[in-house]
Amino acid sequence: MVFLLQLIVLGLLILIGLQIWNAATAGRDSQVGRQTKESLSDGRETPAQVAADTLREFENARTALKNCYPLIFAMLGGYLNSHTISEAESLELAVREMIADWKARHGEVSHELAKVLAENESEEECRALVLAACDADFEREGYRTWLTWLLGQFNDIRKT
Numbered sequence: 224m225v226f227l228l229q230l231i232v233l234g235l236l237i238l239i240g241l242q243i244w245n246a247a248t249a250g251r252d253s254q255v256g257r258q259t260k261e262s263l264s265d266g267r268e269t270p271a272q273v274a275a276d277t278l279r280e281f282e283n284a285r286t287a288l289k290n291c292y293p294l295i296f297a298m299l300g301g302y303l304n305s306h307t308i309s310e311a312e313s314l315e316l317a318v319r320e321m322i323a324d325w326k327a328r329h330g331e332v333s334h335e336l337a338k339v340l341a342e343n344e345s346e347e348e349c350r351a352l353v354l355a356a357c358d359a360d361f362e363r364e365g366y367r368t369w370l371t372w373l374l375g376q377f378n379d380i381r382k383t
Contacts, residue, residue, distance in 0.1 A: 285355045291342075294335045296356045298325055303357035314359055322376050329380040336374040340367070 268276070289296045301307070302321035303314070311317035325332055343349050349366040353359065361369040 281355075288352055288355050292335055292339055292352070292356075294328070294331055295339060295352075298332065299353065299357040299359070303359040305358045308358065317359075318373075322373075322380075325377075326380050329377045333374060333377040333381060336370060336377065340370055340374065343367075 298321060302317055302324070307320075308314050308317045311320055339349070339352065343352060346365060346367050349370055350361075353361065353366050353370070364372075
């Protein structure tokens with residue numbers, strides 16, 4: 224959810240920059256209302272259209288990630304959403320509950336977590352994946368570090 228909001232803000236900032244650039248190159252005598260009418264009549268996209276396109280691109284990327292890592296999305300999305308975190312009273316307790324409930328599938332989860340870490344080497348990629356899957360914020364720990372820790376938790380289950 225946070226990633227989606229950040230994506231929208233980024234799109235809006237780009238649009239603002241483009242509007243400033245357009246205003247500077249088109250002459251300072253034109254008014255915002257006239258620019259809006261011109262942008263609609265000459266086929267350029269409105270800010271809402273750009274935002275809608277950005278959201279559509281995000282949803283397509285999220286669907287592709289979900290198809291690559293279905294267990295991770297099911298696990299993180301099911302336990303680390305705003306509602307469940309609120310019910311558990313903290314993110315840490317929600318994570319503990321998630322691990323306990325997914326113990327029976329520890330082998331599958333470990334395999335998919337290892338795949339996630341192998342295929343997504345940067346912090347930015349891991350952050351995008353986690354934020355697309357759930358509402359949890361691991362900025363302080365680092366998303367890649369947290370996923371590595373989570374893999375360790377499921378690997379420890381295997382050993383016992």
